[in-house]
Amino acid sequence: MAFIELNDVTYTYPLMKEAALKNISYKFEKGKFYGVIGENAGGKTTLCNLLRGLVPHFYKGKLKGSATINGEDIKTIDVDKLSTQIGYIFQNPFTQISGVKKSVFEEIAIGLENLGVEKGEIIERVLKIAKLVNIESLLQKNPNELSGGQRQRVAFASVIAMDTDTFVIDEPTSQLDPDGTEAIFEIIHTLKEQGKTIVLVEHKVDLLAEYADEMLVMNKGNLIAGGPTKEVLSDLSLLEKGAMLPHTVLFNHELKLKGVELEHVPVTKEDCISQLKLRMK
Amino acid sequence: MDNITFANQFLNPRKYGNIILDLNPINRLNIFVALGISTFFVNNYWYGFALVLLFFVIAAVAGRLKRYFSVYWKVLLLFGLFLFVIKAAFSPGEHMIFQLAGIHISTESINSALSLISKVLSFSGAIVLFVQTTEWEDFTYALEHAGVPHVVSFVVLSSFQTISDLGKSAQVIMESQKARGIETDGNLVKRAKAYIPVMGPLVLNAISSVEEKSIAMDARAFSAPVAHTHLMELPEVTKSEKAFVVFIDLLLLATIIGRIVIWLL
Known part of the structure; x- marks a missing residue:
């Protein structure tokens, strides 16, 4: 049975005429890494809000169709309990900092305090996560005085520290440089290897292609493609619908136009290099 | 300080090593407010001014004299001087000292002004x-420890934080206005012209960020149905501290009763 199951879900925010999500059906399984891409205002963030129960509990509005998390109907689910099961990191790093703590150390500890974790374990986990996210040098700093990128990493660490089974992550690298982005992806990959379920919204499709098991492509509230990463990202027709595809797919297309055929469409750099090597032999 | 040492600080209750700062925040509030209120019942301006001096001494002992004075001088100037002048100049009295146009300064009006400002300044x-x-953070911890719900203590804490955030946001907007060539310095009218248009976006921005902040706290399991723990804790209140607070409260009660008895007689 799927962990999260959406059947013909349509959702409209209060006071809005057009639905933000239209007839979405998809099954999310435990332990898998799902990448979500699509143009701006395509419904990616609303999908995250739905998976986290904020839609319809926090934002209200009209929800049609059926959505279940662990077999429980999302309309009647206990969202407070859900916060202990699904970690949510959202876009804006400036409002993700509580603003009430004087050090990054205490900021990361908030979620653990709320989960009732004992003090000794809180300290252990915060130090471990700070090392993992590479923010050890920030631990004693005031979170309100950090840059956007630093705040984003602190917010990320704060939610990861809670060690929930599932993480819904909405553009966690929007303020980060390429090295910082790569590091975050590696952490997310580590989480996946630990058996966590990941739903990650990102524009950096080349990185998603390397790590995600399945991809969902959103466009104007519709799920226009969904399935195994290789299959979805090989579909060039998605370009016309505003989706970005990995550079390797575009490179393959150019090669094809010049009469060079590869064995299959490469969606990752490694795959592309290995196929080119084979072709050159 | 390395991170391990920093982290291990949380293993013990937070202590400042200062007799004033180490008082439980609720007890400190109780003592200060009881002293402040007592001026209204003692009704002697020498007592009020003595309290004003006492607060300076307490601030010095707490090592916060500079911080205290940096705020309190505005109160002294605004309420102290202004109220004194108005009250002394316009209150009625028989023993006139100075009279000009509508201004009547008398012994009674000066006494009345001193009485008023001693109360206002001490409170x-x-x-x-x-x-x-x-x-x-210490105050909200103490509130929670005293049984105040987690949500209430967080609202108190974040409200104060929002005030300081609003100040910072206003500063950022003013800086960007300045960069666009809008005059933000100068006389009162110029400042008002620069500030008033900023207020709308500032307040709207604050309202929209409240929504996201509440989601952020929800993401940190703020309402999780489990008993919360605290990384930072305050020491247990000692018996002598409790006794001192009770003593101060009894003194206040005696003062109030005394005032009522005098009033009835």
């Missing part, structure tokens, strides 16, 4: 002193 001094000697 506001108590509040300013509490604010300047208290970390809000």
Whole structure:
């Protein structure tokens, strides 16, 4: 049975005429890494809000169709309990900092305090996560005085520290440089290897292609493609619908136009290099 | 300080090593406010001014004299001087000292002005002193420890944080206005012209960020149905501290009863 199951879900925010999500059906399984891409205002963030129960509990509005998390109907689910099961990191790093703590150390500890974790374990986990996210040098700093990128990493660490089974992550690298982005992806990959379920919204499709098991492509509230990463990202027709595809797919297309055929469409750099090597032999 | 040492600080209750700062914040509030309120019942301006001096001494002992004075001088100037001048100049009295147009300064009006400002200054001094000697995080911890719901203590804490955030946001907007060539310095009218248009976006921005902040706290399991723990804790209140607070409260009660008895007689 799927962990999260959406059947013909349509959702409209209060006071809005057009639905933000239209007839979405998809099954999310435990332990898998799902990448979500699509143009701006395509419904990616609303999908995250739905998976986290904020839609319809926090934002209200009209929800049609059926959505279940662990077999429980999302309309009647206990969202407070859900916060202990699904970690949510959202876009804006400036409002993700509580603003009430004087050090990054205490900021990361908030979620653990709320989960009732004992003090000794809180300290252990915060130090471990700070090392993992590479923010050890920030631990004693005031979170309100950090840059956007630093705040984003602190917010990320704060939610990861809670060690929930599932993480819904909405553009966690929007303020980060390429090295910082790569590091975050590696952490997310580590989480996946630990058996966590990941739903990650990102524009950096080349990185998603390397790590995600399945991809969902959103466009104007519709799920226009969904399935195994290789299959979805090989579909060039998605370009016309505003989706970005990995550079390797575009490179393959150019090669094809010049009469060079590869064995299959490469969606990752490694795959592309290995196929080119084979072709050159 | 390395991170391990920093982290291990949380293993023990937070202590400042200062007799004033180490008082439980609720007890500190109780003592200061009781002293501040007592001026209204003692009804002697020498007592009020003595309290004002006492608060300076307490601030010095707490090592917060500079912080205390940096806020309190505005109270002294605004309420102290202004109220004194108005009250002394316009209150009725028989023993006239100075008279010009509508201004009548008399012995009675000066006494009345001194009585009023001693009350205002000592009460506001108590509040300013509490604010300047208290970390809000300690105060909310103490409130929670005393049984106040988690949500209420968070609202108290984040409200104070929002005030300081609003100040910072206003500063950022003013800086960007300045960069666009809009005059933000100068006389009162110029400043008002620059500030008033900023207020709309500032307030709207604050409202929209409240929504996201509440989601952020929800993401940190703020309402999780489990008993919360605390990384930072305050020491247990000692018996002598409890006794001192009770003593102060009894003194206040005696003062109130005394005032009522005098009033009835």
